[in-house]
Amino acid sequence: MPKVRAYGADATLKACREASYGVAPLSGYRSLDFKSTDLSSAQPLGDDPLLGRGRNAQDPYRGLITDEGQIDIPFDLRGTGFWLTGLFGDPMTAAVNASGSISFAANPSPGATITLGGTVWTFVSGTPSGDETEIQATVTQTLDQLVSDLNASADVEVAKCTYSRPTSTQTLVIVFDTAGPSGNSFTLAASAASVSGPTLTGGGYAHVWESGADDIPSYTIEIGHPKLTTPVFFRHLGTVMESINFEMGQEGPANARLQLVAQGEERFAATVDGSPDAVSLRRFSQGRGFIRRGGSALAGVTGGSLTFSNNLERVRVIREDGKIEAADPTFASAEGAMSVRFDGATLVAEAANGDPVALDYGFTFPEGYALRFELPRVFLPKPKYAVSGPGGVEASFDWRAAFDDSEGTMLRAHLLNDVTSYA
Structure with a gap:
């Protein structure tokens, strides 16, 4: 039944990549999950009083239009790739084989x-x-014989994988032959050995985005209230993604905040796309989050944050509609923070010497799907710590990332999931 007042529970968010900046596509929209948004256009009023007309206020003039705001989104397995494409441009995508092991x-x-x-x-x-x-x-001779027997097997299930024993190990390594997520359902068990998990893991599509692209896409984003007595849909054309920020904690779902810059807002009585594409929601959890240094888990971390920004320049020219001409990326930057239980050793030497470290912030799922932000060259300040009572002492590091010549980027975002493409 139609409603006379708008509620956030009824709001919709649809988006589609633009072929030309500020030109709304007619179809191909995607429905996306969000927590809140204040993306909206504004046009302030200004004063330029003339003399000789008395003490009462005169008509104001209308200022320039701005259409900007934030949107809070869940970090989820599939939808996150859409936002990362908006921030960094098209990813490089490759299918990955599921794998596992049995150790004797x-x-x-x-x-x-x-x-x-x-x-x-x-x-x-x-x-x-x-x-x-x-x-x-x-045992190693037995495993070598096992590898030979398994690779020669005509059994339909066994033949789905390739088997090997890495040198100087007592481990059978199993790799599913078909790249993609299908291998994650291949089961493992052993009566007198240790398996890596109940199934193979890590199969899917690996999407990789890098910071610093010369061109990032623009989108038309529609925020709608379809259940109002008189439905209204606000369409934001030429929307470019400026920055992303997220916090790392110990519990709860993982969320992020995006800053958006649009060219302008238009109001409609009907939605731009009545049957948008959608993906099933599966949210990353803080309980499976990690912060790593040099690929190894960093001990004693109690919290953290990361902010990446394209630092957009709002291009203002003389236009009769008062809108911006473009929103162009300038220099890319990444910074963040970590709080660790102070032990007098963790990261202290690097902070004192000014030596950069490699950091990874991310979240995982049991089958190996993961979201990871890789920062190959991070500089740490001398940490600030305080003793505020008999409990544990924490140190806080407010770090900054820099371009790494050997890696060719400053920040690399990885998403392994079951989506074939975000291009």
Whole structure:
């Protein structure tokens, strides 16, 4: 039933990439999840009083139009890639094979089994037949024989993978032959060995964005109130994404805040697209977040934040409509903060010497899907810490990132999921 007042619970957000700046596409829109937004146009009033007309106020004049605002979004498995494309430009995308492993502490005993995709494979002391491997004199020799047997197997499930044993290990490595997310459902089990997980993980599509692109896309974004008695839809043309900021915590869902700059706002009584594309929502959690230094987990971290900005220049020219001509990216910047339990050693030497460190901020899912922001060259200040009571002491690092010549970028965003493309 139509409503006489607008409610956020009924609001919709649709967006589509523009072929030309400020020109709204007619179709191809995507419905996106959001928490809140204040994206809206404004045109202030100004005063230029004339003398000789008494003490009462005269008519004001209308100033320049600005159409800017923030939008709070969830970090989710699929929709996040849309926003990252707006911030950085098109990603590089490649299909990734799912993988896993089974580790053996000792030579398996006769009758021990491993299970691969539902197929039970047995270790035997005598001559093997079917889905069996003969136990050899040492565990590594047994695994080498197992690798040979598995790779030669005609079993439909076993043949879906390629098997190997890395040098100087007692581990069977399993890689699903078909790249993409399908391998994540291939099951693993072992009666007397340690499996990496109940299934293979990490299969999907790896999307990689890099900061510093010369050109980033613009979008038409529509914020609608379709359940009003008189529906209204605010269409923001020429929307460019300026910055993203997010906090790292210990619990709750992961969210981010984007700053948007649009050319102008138009009001309509009907939506631009009645059947937009949509993706199923699956949110990243703070409980599976991480901050790493040089690829290893950083101990004692209690919180953090990251801000990336394109530092847009609002191009103002003489126009009769008062709108901006463009929003062009200038220099890209990234900065953030970390709070760690002070131990007198963690990051202190790097901060004192001025040596850069490599940091990663990110979130994961159990099957290996992940969102990760890679910063190969980060500079730390001398930390500020305070002793405020008998409890633990924390140190705070407000860091800044810089361009890395060897990596060719300042910030690289990675998203592994089941979406084939964001181009």
